[in-house]
Amino acid sequence: MHPHRTHTCADLRAEHIGQVVRLSGWVHRVRDHGGVLFIDLRDAYGVTQCVVDEGSPLLADAARWRVESVLTLTGPVAARPEGTANPDMPTGAVELRVEEAVLRSAAAVLPFQVAEDDGAGEEARLRYRYLDLRRPWMADKVRLRSRVIADIRRRMWDAGFHEFQTPILTASSPEGARDFLVPSRLHPGKFYALPQAPQQFKQLLMIAGFDRYFQIAPCFRDEDSRASRLAEHYQLDVEMSFITQDDLFATMEPVVAGVFAAFGGGAAVTPAPWPRITYKDAMARYGSDKPDLRNPLEIVDVTDIFQREDVAFKAFKGVTVRAIRAPGVSDKPRSFFDKLNAWAQGEGAAGMGYILRAGAGGKGPIAKFLPEGALGALYDAAGAHDGDAVFFIAGEDPTALAGRARDAICDAMGVREEGVYTFCWVVDFPLYERDEKTGKVEFSHNPFSMPQGGLDALNTQDPLAILAHQYDCVCNGHELSSGAIRNHDPAIMERAFAIAGYGPEVLEARFGGMLNAMRFGAPPHGGCAFGIDRILMLLAGEDNLREVNAFVMNGQYEDPMMGAPSAVDAAQLADLHIRVVPPVKGG
Numbered sequence: 001m002h003p004h005r006t007h008t009c010a011d012l013r014a015e016h017i018g019q020v021v022r023l024s025g026w027v028h029r030v031r032d033h034g035g036v037l038f039i040d041l042r043d044a045y046g047v048t049q050c051v052v053d054e055g056s057p058l059l060a061d062a063a064r065w066r067v068e069s070v071l072t073l074t075g076p077v078a079a080r081p082e083g084t085a086n087p088d089m090p091t092g093a094v095e096l097r098v099e100e101a102v103l104r105s106a107a108a109v110l111p112f113q114v115a116e117d118d119g120a121g122e123e124a125r126l127r128y129r130y131l132d133l134r135r136p137w138m139a140d141k142v143r144l145r146s147r148v149i150a151d152i153r154r155r156m157w158d159a160g161f162h163e164f165q166t167p168i169l170t171a172s173s174p175e176g177a178r179d180f181l182v183p184s185r186l187h188p189g190k191f192y193a194l195p196q197a198p199q200q201f202k203q204l205l206m207i208a209g210f211d212r213y214f215q216i217a218p219c220f221r222d223e224d225s226r227a228s229r230l231a232e233h234y235q236l237d238v239e240m241s242f243i244t245q246d247d248l249f250a251t252m253e254p255v256v257a258g259v260f261a262a263f264g265g266g267a268a269v270t271p272a273p274w275p276r277i278t279y280k281d282a283m284a285r286y287g288s289d290k291p292d293l294r295n296p297l298e299i300v301d302v303t304d305i306f307q308r309e310d311v312a313f314k315a316f317k318g319v320t321v322r323a324i325r326a327p328g329v330s331d332k333p334r335s336f337f338d339k340l341n342a343w344a345q346g347e348g349a350a351g352m353g354y355i356l357r358a359g360a361g362g363k364g365p366i367a368k369f370l371p372e373g374a375l376g377a378l379y380d381a382a383g384a385h386d387g388d389a390v391f392f393i394a395g396e397d398p399t400a401l402a403g404r405a406r407d408a409i410c411d412a413m414g415v416r417e418e419g420v421y422t423f424c425w426v427v428d429f430p431l432y433e434r435d436e437k438t439g440k441v442e443f444s445h446n447p448f449s450m451p452q453g454g455l456d457a458l459n460t461q462d463p464l465a466i467l468a469h470q471y472d473c474v475c476n477g478h479e480l481s482s483g484a485i486r487n488h489d490p491a492i493m494e495r496a497f498a499i500a501g502y503g504p505e506v507l508e509a510r511f512g513g514m515l516n517a518m519r520f521g522a523p524p525h526g527g528c529a530f531g532i533d534r535i536l537m538l539l540a541g542e543d544n545l546r547e548v549n550a551f552v553m554n555g556q557y558e559d560p561m562m563g564a565p566s567a568v569d570a571a572q573l574a575d576l577h578i579r580v581v582p583p584v585k586g587g
Helices: 121-127 136-158 199-207 244-261 279-286 335-346 374-380 399-413 455-458 490-499 506-520 532-540 568-575
Strands: 020-033 036-042 046-053 070-079 094-097 098-105 182-183 189-191 212-220 234-242 274-280 298-300 320-326 354-358 361-363 389-394 423-427 430-434 441-443 468-475 478-485 526-531
Touching: 020 046, 036 070, 036 136, 046 274, 136 244, 136 532, 182 199, 199 212, 199 234, 199 506, 212 526, 234 244, 234 532, 244 320, 244 468, 244 478, 244 526, 244 532, 274 279, 279 298, 279 399, 279 423, 298 374, 298 399, 320 374, 320 399, 335 389, 335 399, 354 374, 361 374, 374 389, 374 478, 389 399, 455 490, 478 532, 490 506, 526 532
Parallel strands: 046 094, 274 423
Antiparallel strands: 020 036, 020 070, 036 046, 070 094, 070 098, 182 189, 212 234, 234 526, 298 320, 320 389, 354 361, 354 389, 423 468, 430 441, 468 478, 478 526
């Protein structure tokens, strides 16, 4: 007999009754029923009930086994007594009658329970992550990750892509976040950067002629932590040659939709082709460049109506006013409106006014300031019918707040669609934006994107008016992917970077490798990168990326289990030709 196990803890069924078997695993639960000890033994595959009978010579030792100790138990398989079978458990018809037992490893007192959720905080869960991962619901999410990645690979191979690995130690690149830097021992004073994305390398693969590339790529960004962002994340990195934006959409929609259909628990997935919304329309209609289309509410601009001379509401004079129609809420209690007003005040606004349509007239705190003609224009603009409410958000630029208000109203009404994955592409992003602090023009998205209109647009248009062949894939209000048709022309690249303040010498120093490659024949190409962690977060029904990774850092980018980041000794620093300068207090 095998020294550790003949079966897993998920294997045993009625057909095994009478067989002598051996199981190994962790003590999941222990129950003492008047001198008879019931042990639920758990391994990676399932749980089996094991019984140490009254009078057994093993009973005294077994009574001292703590939960999460590792045991090897041997004995015959028996049917559970009548009326005690557990139909919710795959092995629930049988039990193992323990005749031999070996304690492989005794467990100390646990910092939190494994068999149940006892509300342990994130710090404890990360410090003892190996215990946290023993919890069935956590193990299921990590296994889901493995299955999803395997499924993605299969779909990409079937679509004619080749998988390549790109370097981890590379040069710093302006991808929109801070780099993690690695000092070079052999080149004092110089640093490698961990890749924010394999951007340049995947473009070089296209220039090398490989046509279709993908990678499950690790990426590193030294940016502030949040629930939907990690310092280290993985993405489905994709690049294709001789394509248009439409070609990329048509290629990737079946891959991503197929994954969500396979692992989404039966939730409906937006059929292809997915809606395409311009960045300008997304901001105007939804107040966000990652709109949640499960929310049926839309935003309209009613600024002109409140600037009319016959409208006496002074608070909305000289500012931008956005309106959101809430259908059929006339029967809601006053508390419904008060809570939304309080929500807006919590967001830093003066409040959130509203008008309830009642025939041609209106009710509410703002209605008396609008004559009938202005009310009619407002109802037409908002599409409001009798019994609807129109809510207002106003300010110098209330776009983002209006977007959050749209979601707050939706949630207050309870009208967000459930059991669906709603996808869309947001397209036509601006190539440049102006930095609010410095006033400088800089890249707004990806610096390697092809400007719409090419070199002529760069030479003749206001930079802030130039659009790029850039796109994001959005699902249920989460940005799952960013991508672009790339700039493959050296002259266009030089001009695009010059507008953003990168002179020829800087361009050659930082991007000379790719720029030189373009001079030897670069195909038109484009690609994207889908966030693996965000896909898993949606599929697992979580709202925090740390819940779908095996090992992660906390919100301060610390690993309490491994003690990272850690100080290093003087000899290591000297070997790298660097020294630590403590931060100035109050600096």
